[in-house]
Amino acid sequence: MSDLNKQEPIDQNPANHNSSNSNPVNQNIINCDFSSLNIGIAVTGSYCTYDKIFIEMKNLAELGANIYTIFSEHASSTDSRFGNASDFMSRATEMTGKEPITTIPKAEPMGPKGLLDILVIAPCTGNTLSKLANGISDTTVLMAAKGHLRNNKPLVISLSTNDALGMNLKNIGILLNTKNIYFVPFGQDNYQAKPNSMIAHTELLADTIALALTGKQIQPVIVSPHPNS
Numbered sequence: 001m002s003d004l005n006k007q008e009p010i011d012q013n014p015a016n017h018n019s020s021n022s023n024p025v026n027q028n029i030i031n032c033d034f035s036s037l038n039i040g041i042a043v044t045g046s047y048c049t050y051d052k053i054f055i056e057m058k059n060l061a062e063l064g065a066n067i068y069t070i071f072s073e074h075a076s077s078t079d080s081r082f083g084n085a086s087d088f089m090s091r092a093t094e095m096t097g098k099e100p101i102t103t104i105p106k107a108e109p110m111g112p113k114g115l116l117d118i119l120v121i122a123p124c125t126g127n128t129l130s131k132l133a134n135g136i137s138d139t140t141v142l143m144a145a146k147g148h149l150r151n152n153k154p155l156v157i158s159l160s161t162n163d164a165l166g167m168n169l170k171n172i173g174i175l176l177n178t179k180n181i182y183f184v185p186f187g188q189d190n191y192q193a194k195p196n197s198m199i200a201h202t203e204l205l206a207d208t209i210a211l212a213l214t215g216k217q218i219q220p221v222i223v224s225p226h227p228n229s
Helices: 047-062 085-096 104-110 126-133 140-149 169-176 202-212
Strands: 038-043 066-071 118-124 155-161 181-183 186-188 198-200
Touching: 038 047, 038 085, 038 140, 047 066, 047 085, 047 118, 047 155, 047 202, 066 085, 066 140, 104 140, 118 126, 118 140, 118 198, 118 202, 126 140, 126 155, 126 169, 140 155, 155 202, 169 181, 181 202, 198 202
Parallel strands: 038 066, 038 118, 118 155, 155 181
Antiparallel strands: 155 198, 186 198
């Protein structure tokens, strides 16, 4: 049974944020010294969200964070209509000054070394979400997550899955109530064509990180992508 989060909710409605591609400058970010942080960004195979993730990765770098990237086996090797894996890997290297971690043997020491202050799985697919909720660590990203959580440090999930309101709903519930795990606010991205699909509001990643480092979950967690709904 997972340990329950004892987190003080923060009343901060993401619908009130500027919906542009850059993070809003607010008190949460101002109060967080990103220049002192080692942040892991673990990338899984939701290829359609990569452009948004790289925008937020750049924002974190501009805030001064020292970023390590971890790519899952599929993320590091699969080309799609959204781009080639090698190009995404090169972007990550150029942005962080470090080559991505792409194998379980290279990811495993991250935990024992205490390398990271916080780890973000962005995007986090339904496959990775379900395995994380059930204690499976058979990929590079999941091994990094397992090693990081052993240090009692925060893990942030930036969700992107077509079955969030389907088979994976129970796993979201498990992780929402698991110690040291926090979510970037998320909502349905296409409720007419894909009613079970939900995706994170990635523009709130920096806010989520800043609050997670203080043991707090940004609120509300579930937010409509339609500001007036």
